[in-house]
Amino acid sequence: MNAIQDPIDQQLLNLIQRDFPVASRPYQVLGDALGISESQAFQRVNRLRETGVIRRLGGVFDSRKLGYVSTLCAVSVPDHLIPQAAALINPLPGVTHHYQRDHAYNLWFTLIAPSDAKLSETLEQLEKDLRVQADAGSLLNLPACQTFKIKVQFQL
Amino acid sequence: MTLTSLDKEIIKALQQDLPQTLNPYETLAQQLHLSEEALLEKVRLFQEKGLLRRLGAVVRHHQVGYTHNVMVVWQVPEHLITATGHHMAARPEISHCYQRPTRPNWPFNLFTMIHGTSEAACLDFVQELAAETGIQHYQLLTSLRELKKTSMRYFCESPAATE
Numbered sequence: 010m011n012a013i014q015d016p017i018d019q020q021l022l023n024l025i026q027r028d029f030p031v032a033s034r035p036y037q038v039l040g041d042a043l044g045i046s047e048s049q050a051f052q053r054v055n056r057l058r059e060t061g062v063i064r065r066l067g068g069v070f071d072s073r074k075l076g077y078v079s080t081l082c083a084v085s086v087p088d089h090l091i092p093q094a095a096a097l098i099n100p101l102p103g104v105t106h107h108y109q110r111d112h113a114y115n116l117w118f119t120l121i122a123p124s125d126a127k128l129s130e131t132l133e134q135l136e137k138d139l140r141v142q143a144d145a146g147s148l149l150n151l152p153a154c155q156t157f158k159i160k161v162q163f164q165l
Numbered sequence: 166m167t168l169t170s171l172d173k174e175i176i177k178a179l180q181q182d183l184p185q186t187l188n189p190y191e192t193l194a195q196q197l198h199l200s201e202e203a204l205l206e207k208v209r210l211f212q213e214k215g216l217l218r219r220l221g222a223v224v225r226h227h228q229v230g231y232t233h234n235v236m237v238v239w240q241v242p243e244h245l246i247t248a249t250g251h252h253m254a255a256r257p258e259i260s261h262c263y264q265r266p267t268r269p270n271w272p273f274n275l276f277t278m279i280h281g282t283s284e285a286a287c288l289d290f291v292q293e294l295a296a297e298t299g300i301q302h303y304q305l306l307t308s309l310r311e312l313k314k315t316s317m318r319y320f321c322e323s324p325a326a327t328e
Contacts, residue, residue, distance in 0.1 A: 022222060022224060025221050025222045026221050026222050026224060027219070027221060028219075028220065028221055029183070029220050029221040029222065031190070031205055031208050031209055031212070031220065032190075032205070033188060033190065033191065033201060033205070034187065034188060035189065035190075036187055047187065048187075051187055054222075055185060057222070058182075058185070061225060062224055062225060063222045063223065063224055063225075064223045064224065064225050065182055065222075065223045065316055066182055066183045066221070066222050066223075067179055067180055067181055067182055067183050067220070067223075067316075068176070068179035068180050068211075068217050068219070068220050069217070069218045069219040069220075069221075069223065069316070070176060070179075070180065070211075070216055070217055070218060070317070070319060071215055071216055071217075071218050072317065072319070074214070074215055074216045075168070075176070075216060075319050075320075076168075077317075077319065081263075081265065081276070091312075095312045095313075098312075098313075099312060099313045102318065102321070103317070104313060105313070105314070105315050105316065105317050106313065106314055107311075107312040107313035107314075108308040108309075108310065108311055108312060109308070109309045109310040109312060110236065110306040110307060110308055110309060111305075111306060111307040111308075111309055112304070112306045114306075115309075116312075117236070117306070118312075118313070121317050149268060149270075149271055151265040151266060151268075151271070151276075152265070152266070153263040153264065153265055154263075154264050154265060154266060155246070155247070155250060155263065155264035156262075156263055156264075157250035157251060157253065157254035157262035157263065157264070158253075158254035158259060158260070158261060158262040159218075159260075159261055160259075160260045160261070
């Protein structure tokens with residue numbers, strides 16, 4: 010089932026992926042841009058939120074500008090021990106994305122922390138726990154040294 | 166900019182879901198004991214300073230037709246990395262592009278996230294990129310399973326809530 014119902018939904022998503030209006034009556038602004046009423050814009054956005062097309066409507070912050078540091082990590086874990094590894098990795102609040110991938114390094118996750126010291130400390134402990142409880146190899150720690158692009162919107 | 170405790174409270178609130186009301190900023194401002202105008206001004210300031218990269222809808226790619234994605238890692242000669250990175254970043258099929266360090270057992274230094282409407286479209290695109298850039302050493306890392314996906318909660322002592 011496709012939860013995006015018509016071209017107006019599409020235009021609406023294109024608009025609000027980029028910029029949800031910072032205004033007292035944002036749905037009025039959206040309605041004006043799309044030629045529909047404020048309440049129609051409101052209902053459409055609510056439907057897209059309720060059907061899960063929109064995972065969240067809110068702010069995406071630049072972690073570095075807030076003083077946080079981040080990295081991408083990879084680790085190699087035997088397939089049957091992935092649940093044990095995930096049980097160690099996923100509860101960490103700074104882990105925002107975690108995927109099993111088709112590679113010798115089969116687990117890939119991002120970690121955000123309030124300082125370099127906290128990041129290192131977390132990774133050191135995690136590496137130990139993963140070795141003991143999930144027979145993991147050593148952790149690849151790959152913090153970005155140059156960012157060419159972070160795009161989080163999709164043209165529909 | 167130095168963040169005050171009020172700034173942090175506002176950031177904490179904005180990283181949640183906006184209230185589902187016709188005037189969400191007013192609703193939020195009330196929760197923060199602020200005037201709506203003061204909150205709107207802060208939001209605009211955060212945008213201006215680049216703290217707030219984006220205020221808007223985070224969509225599920227799978228539900229908007231980008232059913233396939235693949236992470237591709239490239240082994241780029243050091244002197245070509247900036248040019249290659251910018252070249253790849255210019256393509257709309259690529260959502261993320263970073264230079265990352267190499268390690269003794271990890272020779273790949275350029276990371277790209279590629280999105281497409283089919284597996285074949287992704288693969289074609291990767292071959293096209295390889296031909297264009299001349300980078301022939303690369304690997305595709307297909308995602309087999311999503312184990313966690315959340316948005317970061319900054320300035321929260323307690324563990325992040327998953328979405």
